[in-house]
Amino acid sequence: MTDILKGKKIVIIGLGLIGGSVARGLSNKQQDVEIIGVGRNEVVLQQAQSDGAINSYSTDIKIACADADLIVIAVPSLTIESILVELKAVVTDKTVITDAASVKSEIIDAVIKTFGKMPANFVPGHPIAGSEHSGYSASSVDLYQNKKVILTPPDDTDEHAINLVTALWQALGAQVLTMTASKHDAILAATSHLPHLLAFALVDTLSQQGESEEIFRYAAGGFRDFTRIASSDPQMWHDIFMANGDAIIKVLDVYVRDLDRIRQAVLDKNSSELKATFGRAKKSRDKFLSNFENGSDLPDG
Amino acid sequence: MTDILKGKKIVIIGLGLIGGSVARGLSNKQQDVEIIGVGRNEVVLQQAQSDGAINSYSTDIKIACADADLIVIAVPSLTIESILVELKAVVTDKTVITDAASVKSEIIDAVIKTFGKMPANFVPGHPIAGSEHSGYSASSVDLYQNKKVILTPPDDTDEHAINLVTALWQALGAQVLTMTASKHDAILAATSHLPHLLAFALVDTLSQQGESEEIFRYAAGGFRDFTRIASSDPQMWHDIFMANGDAIIKVLDVYVRDLDRIRQAVLDKNSSELKATFGRAKKSRDKFLSNFENGSDLPDG
Numbered sequence A, B: 001m002t003d004i005l006k007g008k009k010i011v012i013i014g015l016g017l018i019g020g021s022v023a024r025g026l027s028n029k030q031q032d033v034e035i036i037g038v039g040r041n042e043v044v045l046q047q048a049q050s051d052g053a054i055n056s057y058s059t060d061i062k063i064a065c066a067d068a069d070l071i072v073i074a075v076p077s078l079t080i081e082s083i084l085v086e087l088k089a090v091v092t093d094k095t096v097i098t099d100a101a102s103v104k105s106e107i108i109d110a111v112i113k114t115f116g117k118m119p120a121n122f123v124p125g126h127p128i129a130g131s132e133h134s135g136y137s138a139s140s141v142d143l144y145q146n147k148k149v150i151l152t153p154p155d156d157t158d159e160h161a162i163n164l165v166t167a168l169w170q171a172l173g174a175q176v177l178t179m180t181a182s183k184h185d186a187i188l189a190a191t192s193h194l195p196h197l198l199a200f201a202l203v204d205t206l207s208q209q210g211e212s213e214e215i216f217r218y219a220a221g222g223f224r225d226f227t228r229i230a231s232s233d234p235q236m237w238h239d240i241f242m243a244n245g246d247a248i249i250k251v252l253d254v255y256v257r258d259l260d261r262i263r264q265a266v267l268d269k270n271s272s273e274l275k276a277t278f279g280r281a282k283k284s285r286d287k288f289l290s291n292f293e294n295g296s297d298l299p300d301g
Helices: A017-029 A042-050 A063-066 A077-088 A105-113 A158-170 A181-207 A212-217 A221-226 A234-243 A245-267 A271-295 B019-028 B042-051 B061-065 B078-088 B106-115 B159-171 B179-209 B212-217 B221-226 B234-243 B246-267 B271-294
Strands: A007-013 A034-038 A056-058 A068-073 A098-101 A123-128 A148-152 A173-180 B009-012 B033-036 B056-058 B070-073 B096-099 B125-128 B146-151 B173-180
Touching: A007 A017, A007 A063, A017 A034, A017 A158, A034 A042, A034 A063, A042 A056, A056 A063, A056 A234, A063 A077, A063 B033, A063 B096, A068 A077, A077 A105, A077 A234, A098 A158, A105 A181, A123 A158, A123 A181, A148 A158, A148 B033, A148 B234, A158 A173, A181 A212, A181 A245, A181 B179, A181 B212, A181 B221, A181 B246, A181 B271, A212 B179, A221 B179, A234 A245, A234 B271, A245 A271, A245 B179, A245 B271, A271 B179, A271 B212, A271 B221, A271 B234, B009 B019, B009 B061, B019 B033, B019 B042, B019 B056, B033 B042, B033 B061, B042 B056, B056 B061, B061 B078, B070 B078, B070 B159, B078 B106, B078 B234, B096 B159, B125 B159, B125 B179, B146 B159, B159 B173, B179 B212, B179 B234, B179 B246, B234 B246, B246 B271
Parallel strands: A007 A034, A007 A068, A034 A056, A068 A098, A148 A173, B009 B033, B009 B070, B033 B056, B070 B096, B146 B173
Antiparallel strands: A123 A148, B125 B146
16 A cells, blocks of 8 residues: 555655654655655754654745645644645646645635635545644654544545555554544544643633642642643644634533533432433443554444 | 551451552551451452451451551442441540541531541541542552642541551651641542543533544544543542532532633634633643642642
8 A cells, every 4th residue: 555655755844743753654664755844943854854754854845845746734724824825836736735734624625715626636634643742852753653544535536646645644554534524523623622622721720710729739640631631732722723613612512511411410419310420421431442442443434 | 657557456448449559558568567458348358368458357347446546448438427337336535537538528527427526536538549440459559659648637636646647648658738628628629520520521422422433433542531530430429529519519610611711712713812721721731740740749738
């Protein structure tokens, strides 16, 4: 499968956690590709080159992308539109483009806005991998190992483009899945964006309590794990909430209704309701965990 | 400090995660005490004895506690009252008693109800340590190492009793702190009970979505950590929510108001509000984490 990557010129725009990990992983596993890094920070680009993560670099998108086979856009969501404008001026029908943004409908809208329509060689993608840390220094050679990557190509996307992008992520050890952009955005709103919102809100609420110093002092391991995602990059999460607001509010409203039901059960000391809710949750979570850990959760599609 | 434990007969009632870890840790670090396990499940008691965690055991509280120096009650919160009734019939003024329940006001109420007043040798306590796993099989020799234990003795508690209970937890490697029961319950509502409520509710909400199988399939590491505490023992958490409802609802209501403010910011695409909230949260959480990890967060008191 990875044979179709052979000899390809791959440009990675943005060498942060996501792009840096693509470069490191690819250079580590696939010697027969040319990897070019594009970024604004030349210190990072030099570092990536000296790490062997990229073969060369440029701070000029147009120069770097002129004869690229595959372009991976790995910049913050709200920066993508300006990147697309630059790309439009230089890429040909042969150039396959993908991105790694967390919200797919927004990217597709931006591409259509820039290109006038969705180019057949643009494959929107999202690696379900990350960390509360960000930047090239947080990137790693195996970030995508055994992770899922969701591609959301419209129906008329070129098959070769899908295959090339699939090969890229598979070379990095990921499982590649395909679904519609709106389905992706709804699922991510539930499993990623909502939990981040709840964690950010909890830490913010507690930090504004009068005795916040003391409150945090007695917080233990459970709190640390629960709030880990509240240490994520505020700018990136700002972008996600700006982009996927509708889907997030939809699932948030369901959640708050459930929360209110549990609140009422606590108020009423409704023993059976509390036991049933906690029991259901534990059962679901244990099941999720066993699927998550044995990796048997890959659907056929 | 641990000298005052020397030669003492210590009875641990309940050999689950908490009591089992006290027994394992104590037998490992302090050879010159006699540790007696009390429980209903004789298979567990035999296992603990063959592990060397206890010197002997009994299924009869009255026999085991007759001449105990220190009794550690480590049974589920809602079982404590019946244990207290049995203890009242057998303990003397010399016997020091402590417990490990997560909600302290409720225990103090139960002790006063049973004994007619708070005995001077009863030291309510709560080790801030645990796991989403429960039972003797989840217990470990070092569960309390570098953890905090909060004691909430009323003003007229016997000083020797406080010292003995303090020595017990210190022998297990814990840092012992003292505060009022109501303050303890408010702090734990914020840092432990509320996060558990949010995690239980999230998993329950998502598991009842039409596409729940698929939703969980795409959940990643952040979700796993965020919901780890939703795998906790439903019965134990039921007990905690029954016991500490007032404090939990108080902090939950503040949280839900904050959540609604963020919801509005998402709806309004209020960029500056979102950035400010996420930025504040990350800063607070990073600060908490650095305190948590370097262990420098021990107050003088």
